Amino acid sequence: MSTEPRFLIVDDFSTMRRIVRNLLKEIGFSNAEEAEDGVVALNLLRTSKFDFVVSDINMPNMDGFALLKSAKADENLKSIPFLMVTAEAKKEDIVNAAQSGASGYIVKPFTKATLEEKVQKILQKTA
Amino acid sequence: MGHSEGFALQDVAVAGSMDVDLTKQMHADSAADAAAAAAADAPAQEDIYHRIGHLTRTLHDAMRELGYQESLADARDNLPDARDRLAYIARLTGDAAEKVLNSVDRARNVQGEITTRAQGLRDRWAAVAVYTTGSAAAPGAAAERATPAGAALVEETCAFLASLDSQAELTNGILTDIMMAQDFHDLTGQVIRKVVGLATNLEEQLVKLLIDATPQEQRKKVDPGILEGPVVNPENRSDVVSDQAGVDDLLASLGF
Numbered sequence: 381m382s383t384e385p386r387f388l389i390v391d392d393f394s395t396m397r398r399i400v401r402n403l404l405k406e407i408g409f410s411n412a413e414e415a416e417d418g419v420v421a422l423n424l425l426r427t428s429k430f431d432f433v434v435s436d437i438n439m440p441n442m443d444g445f446a447l448l449k450s451a452k453a454d455e456n457l458k459s460i461p462f463l464m465v466t467a468e469a470k471k472e473d474i475v476n477a478a479q480s481g482a483s484g485y486i487v488k489p490f491t492k493a494t495l496e497e498k499v500q501k502i503l504q505k506t507a
Numbered sequence: 508m509g510h511s512e513g514f515a516l517q518d519v520a521v522a523g524s525m526d527v528d529l530t531k532q533m534h535a536d537s538a539a540d541a542a543a544a545a546a547a548d549a550p551a552q553e554d555i556y557h558r559i560g561h562l563t564r565t566l567h568d569a570m571r572e573l574g575y576q577e578s579l580a581d582a583r584d585n586l587p588d589a590r591d592r593l594a595y596i597a598r599l600t601g602d603a604a605e606k607v608l609n610s611v612d613r614a615r616n617v618q619g620e621i622t623t624r625a626q627g628l629r630d631r632w633a634a635v636a637v638y639t640t641g642s643a644a645a646p647g648a649a650a651e652r653a654t655p656a657g658a659a660l661v662e663e664t665c666a667f668l669a670s671l672d673s674q675a676e677l678t679n680g681i682l683t684d685i686m687m688a689q690d691f692h693d694l695t696g697q698v699i700r701k702v703v704g705l706a707t708n709l710e711e712q713l714v715k716l717l718i719d720a721t722p723q724e725q726r727k728k729v730d731p732g733i734l735e736g737p738v739v740n741p742e743n744r745s746d747v748v749s750d751q752a753g754v755d756d757l758l759a760s761l762g763f
Contacts (some may be wrong), residue, residue, distance in 0.1 A: 393693040395604040399686055400611075406683065438697060467697055489690045492683055 385431035385503065387412040390421040391446065391465070393437040396488075399467065400434055407496045409453070418442025425457050434505070437466040437473065445480060447456055453486040461502045465490065583713040590706050597699045604692035611686045615679065622675045627669040636661050 387411055389400045390438070395478070397414045404412055415421035417439045424430070432480045437444035444464055451457040459484040466473070477485050483505070484498040639653035639661050651662065 391693070393601075393696055395601065395608065395689050396693040398605075398608050399690055402608075402686055403683075406679075467694055488694060489687070492687065 384409060386414060386429065387422060387432045387434060388421060388430045389413070390433065390435040390444065391431055391440070392416050392417065396436065396465075402482050403477070403492050404434075404499070406492065407499065408504050409499070417425045418447035418450075425451060425460070426454075430460060430497070433460055433462045434465055434499075435462055437468050443452065445476060445492065448477065448480045448482055459506075460497055461506050463502060465495075465499055571681055579713055579717040583710055586706050586710040586713070590703050590710075593699045593703055593706075597696050600695060603687040608686060608691050609681050614682055618678050618682075619677055622671060625668050625671040629665070629671075632661070632665050632668055636665050688720050 387404055387409060389397050389404075391397045391400070391414075392414075398417075399406050401412050401414065404410070405487065413424060413428075415424055418435075419442045421433070421435065422442065426435070434449075435444045443451075443465065448464070449462060452460065458481070463484040463486065463487045464477045464482050465488065467488045474485050474499060483502045486494055486498055694755040
């Protein structure tokens with residue numbers, strides 16, 4: 381990935397989208413778009429190029445799991461890494477996310493250091 | 508070997524048929540037993556149903572006599588209010604979080620400007636320092652160009668400008684902490700959403716219970732459509748107004 385990766389931040393709470401966007405900027409990634417649910421996110425993923433998705437799970441219309449599974453089932457999108465950032469801390473959910481193809485999982489509330497570590501780790505793996 | 512294998516297969520087939528027959532017989536026996544048992548239990552079951560019906564009627568009458576349907580109606584009427592209050596809390600905390608994030612963004616911009624200007628001034632003051640107090644390579648060479656107080660001032664100014672980067676880093680860290688603290692809106696919002704969902708479900712159950720506990724002739728009074736409470740999503744409806752301006756407009760159109 382020679383150019384700066386383009387992020388898609390998916391969360392139904394605008395506050396959280398702003399926080400993640402600002403944190404990514406602080407980490408060094410200022411190229412980011414936002415979506416308020418899985419439906420909007422999937423449309424954006426299918427109509428524009430993204431290199432990384434940071435997604436919440438519990439969202440209306442289409443939740444993070446459905447978005448993740450839809451993306452992984454799509455030949456054009458399946459290589460995009462997904463980092464799940466969610467308040468869902470159940471082991472079952474974490475396992476489900478991993479089995480569905482997520483590259484990372486962060487439980488809210490989280491720190492800048494945690495987000496940075498996970499993002500860098502995933503980017504290194506996918507480079 | 509071949510003989511014994513064929514034999515075995517034949518045995519299996521026969522044994523299979525016997526199993527089927529046996530199973531049929533067992534089913535027939537159990538059905539007969541069940542029918543006999545049911546016939547024997549019928550009066551008992553009828554009695555149980557009768558008693559449950561009697562209890563339900565007693566409970567129903569007791570609720571009506573004690574005025575419980577009014578309590579149910581009160582509880583049901585209060586739920587939309589509780590829901591609205593929770594939604595109000597969610598909206599207010601959301602607005603507060605957005606305000607804080609806007610302030611953080613502005614503070615970062617101000618901090619960035621200060622840092623940029625300080626960087627520009629730092630180089631110029633370094634030149635002043637060399638001119639007035641001498642350089643590290645030739646200390647004291649130009650010391651006579653500044654009074655001791657002037658030299659100390661220049662030195663202190665240069666040190667201050669040099670420290671601004673680390674100060675800015677510290678301030679940015681604090682601003683990040685303030686920003687991260689706003690994630691409470693997301694977390695509390697999710698909890699509120701779940702509670703609102705529970706309240707909605709409870710409300711529906713209460714309405715059903717209320718209708719059941721109300722005499723037939725008064726049921727229209729507790730019709731769910733009539734008792735829908737405050738309008739939660741006026742923007743999606745054409746039969747309600749969404750704000751005071753709508754109320755005023757409507758009244759004006761009626762000549763008030």
